[in-house]
Amino acid sequence: MIIVPEAVIADLITPEASFDAVEQVFASMAAKSAYNFPVIREAIGHADALYGFKSGFDRAGLNLGLKSGGYWPGNAERGLTNHQSTVFLFDADTGKCRAVVGGNLLTALRTAAAAAVSVAHLAxxxxxxxxxxxxxxxxxxxxxxxxxxxxxxxxxxxxxxxxxxxxxxxxxxxxxxxxxxxxxxxxxxxxxxxxxxxxxxxxxxxxxxxxxxxxxxxxxxxxxxxxxxxxxxxxxxxxxxxxxxxxxxxxxxxxxxxxxxxxxxxxxxxxxxxxxxxxxxxxxxxxxxxxxxxVGLQDLAVASAAVDLAVEKGVAVEVEF
The missing domain is CATH 3.40.50.720 (NAD(P)-binding Rossmann-like Domain)
Structure with a gap:
């Protein structure tokens, strides 16, 4: 299994790469070759936090997995980002866990990329x-x-x-x-x-x-x-x-x-x-x-790109799991 720590994401994924990944996901969704599973998002009754899961499967990119995380409003006082998330990717052929990827920066990049894709095609x-x-x-x-x-x-x-x-x-x-x-x-x-x-x-x-x-x-x-x-x-x-x-x-x-x-x-x-x-x-x-x-598919797409780049650049952590 590959681990891509949050600390290396900034040196791996560019806004341009995020744009391409999100644009492809939107195209796959419209072509019905990718679909999101129902979202779970709940207040946990502790720390005023909202916690949830977004997941899906893209047959075109073979991206299967989920993003787990949410919003902790008190994190700023702890020196942490309020939004905390982690992406889990699974092998579409075997179901084995392929990778765990830090999801905080990826969430910001994919959200910005979605807006950018809309501007590129509609403004x-x-x-x-x-x-x-x-x-x-x-x-x-x-x-x-x-x-x-x-x-x-x-x-x-x-x-x-x-x-x-x-x-x-x-x-x-x-x-x-x-x-x-x-x-x-x-x-x-x-x-x-x-x-x-x-x-x-x-x-x-x-x-x-x-x-x-x-x-x-x-x-x-x-x-x-x-x-x-x-x-x-x-x-x-x-x-x-x-x-x-x-x-x-x-x-x-x-x-x-x-x-x-x-x-x-x-x-x-x-x-x-x-x-x-x-x-x-x-x-x-x-x-x-x-x-x-x-949508969860956005997270999976940018996380998968991050994994490929982490392996290519030698910054991925590989563990037996």
Whole structure:
């Protein structure tokens, strides 16, 4: 069995490799050659933690396994990342455990890659202003990955605590992009692409704040009750997602469907756009929205790539198991 420690992941997986792995997964899912198993996500009644499993099987890549982990809100006080996870990969031919891979950085990279894939396939080609809603740990990964998909000329951002936007400002400076902290009204009025990456349980971005032609990547809603954008917004957007079952049950679409603003039949898979079986954006004025709920197959794909690279570079730890 191969072990790939968390400490070596940063030197193995690039945003570009994550993009390729996630794009392939979405295509396989839409082609029905890959599927996710039901998600388990529960409050454990200790340390205010949410813990769960995401798993699946991709016949194209022969990736079989699961990601186990969750969210421990008190970890920051211990000097740890709040999100903790580990990926387990199994041999699809024998069922033997193939590898155990540190999943913290991989989760951030694959989440950012999913948003980037949506921008690559759905945003207007002439998009110039990138808006970011949220300034948590994941926001910097989103900025780096999404900024590479279009010729953006500047970044605008909003966070409930504006002083926490400093890290995003530094990343924008590294990318050579002017950065400004703005109100939500100004963010919606200026942005061609908006990424929402918060843990909110109340709508932050309102329907009236989003202008025609915008592409939104809503990446924070992955649990029942969470919500980043007003349900009415989904009624005037073309909605895409990673997996429809998750979108309607624990993604951003859960609220729009409950309110009658959206039907499940109105939601398309991003993978269908990648495969060419869905046209994607219909016009320059259309608003498109990607409901990124996060699927286990994404984790398996980037973890498998990490294992291959770890073996190739001689940093994998092999043990008898």
């Amino acid at each position: 207007r080609k002439d998009a110039k202003v990138l808006g970011i809603v949220g300034a948590g740990h994941q926001a910097a990964f989103q900025l780096r990955a999404v900024a590479a998909q279009r010729g953006f000329e500047r970044v605008v951002a909003w966070n409930r605590s504006p002083e926490k936007l400093d890290r995003l400002a530094k990343v924008a400076a590294e990318l050579g992009l002017p950065f400004e902290s703005v109100s939500l009204d100004d963010l919606g009025a200026q942005s061609d692409v908006i990424v929402t990456i918060t843990s909110s349980f109340d709508a932050i971005l309102r329907d009236a704040q989003v202008r025609p032609g915008t592409h939104l990547a809503c990446m924070g809603t992955d649990t029942k009750g969470k919500q980043e954008v007003e349900a009415a917004l989904l009624a005037r957007t073309r909605v895409f997602t990673d997996e429809i079952a998750q979108s309607v049950s624990l993604g951003e679409a859960q609220h729009a469907i409950a309110d009658g603003h959206l039907r499940e039949a109105d939601i398309a898979e991003l993978g269908a756009v990648i495969n060419g079986t869905h046209p994607g954006r219909a016009s320059a004025d259309e608003i498109t929205l990607f409901d990124g709920t996060g």
